[in-house]
Amino acid sequence: MTHCNGSSVDNKKEKNVNGNLSNDTQDDVINAKYMRCLEEPYKYHTQVPGKAIRDQTIEAMNLWLGVERTVLQKIKELVTMLHEASLLIDDIQDNSKMRRGQPAAYLIYGISEVINIANLKYFEAGKIALELGNMTTAKNVDKSEASKIFHDWMIKLHQGLGLDIHWRDHYICPTVDEYIDMVLKKTGGLMMLAFDLMYIFRNQSDTKLIYGTGRKFLETFSKFFQIRDDFCNLWDVKYAANKSYCEDLTEGKFSWVIVQGIIKERELGTTRVMSILKQRTTSDEIKRYCCQVLETLHVKAETTEYLETLEKDLLEQIDGLGGNQMFTKIVGLLSPSRIQTA
Secondary structure, eight states, X not given: OOOTTXXXXXXXXXXXXXXXXXXXXXXXXXXXXXXXXXXXXXXXXXXXXXXOHHHXXXXXXXXXXXXXXXXXXXXXXXXXXXXXXXXXXXXXXXXXXEETTEEOHHHHHOHHHHHHHHHHHHHHHHHHHHHHTTTOOOSSOOXXXXXXXXXXXXXXXXXXXXXXXXXXXXXXXXXXXXHHHHHHHHTHHHHHHHHHXXXXXXXXXXXXXXXXXXXXXXXXXXXXXXXXXXXXXXXXXHHHHHSOTTHHHHHTOOXXXXXXHHHHHHHHTOOHHHHHHHHTOOOHHHHHHHHHXXXXXXXXXXXXXXXXXXXXXXXXXXXXXXXXXXXHHHHHHTXXXXXXXX
């Protein structure tokens, strides 16, 4: 048996001529004894499943790309691992208290252990990327390309995340263009990583999807996904139940709706939204007041209209790409009309 208190593993192990365990066997014993303990924060975090949107988008993209199943499953594993590990780090960086209706992992296991397992998962995902080239039967595939794609998007993802944190910690309100650029790196990063990996392993004899067209669609989808999430953080009843009420205001985050509110207040010569954001308030009364200010500034209504425009654009792009029932369903599930507001 394996115990986290360091008790011995009840297995017969190969010994060398001196009667001692070989180096490889010693490593096996150490791994068997402690890896379960190291993995525990990750397993705790993933025991409550998320919305699985990324898994669904990968399956939907594959209707266009036709990647063989063994390679596709590994790409899904890689993306899921990166996503879940990034959430572990995000909760620490954002000082979030809840994740998927339970306490954030770092509040249970401590910051150090959670950072370590998240970093370990990053490296495990990188190892999968290295191995992808050896799994495919596709011809004319540069086996080193997958690893390059992985590292390029990991850099962009962390650049986007870094901007988000920098703006928050230094009270810098980004422009709309700067915000969108950040979203395409941070939120779009994992989706584009999956797409780029799938594209090099696509069924080249069947797929008609042009790379630039597919990328444009995913960029639109990433904007839609993140702006919807920003909207839900302040106004969706279900979101508040799983996380906390208006968490972005407590975090001091420059989300889409906050940026829009600050820009509108600049034109009026007032600073209520920016001033509240700086307070990192935990008061529900102050948060409700800020939401009322944003509604008075028409941010709620205009964001809803913009999401509806993006939804229509996505559905038109899907039709232009020959149709995709899975993506149509995903966009429908994320429709702003389905958001339950207070």
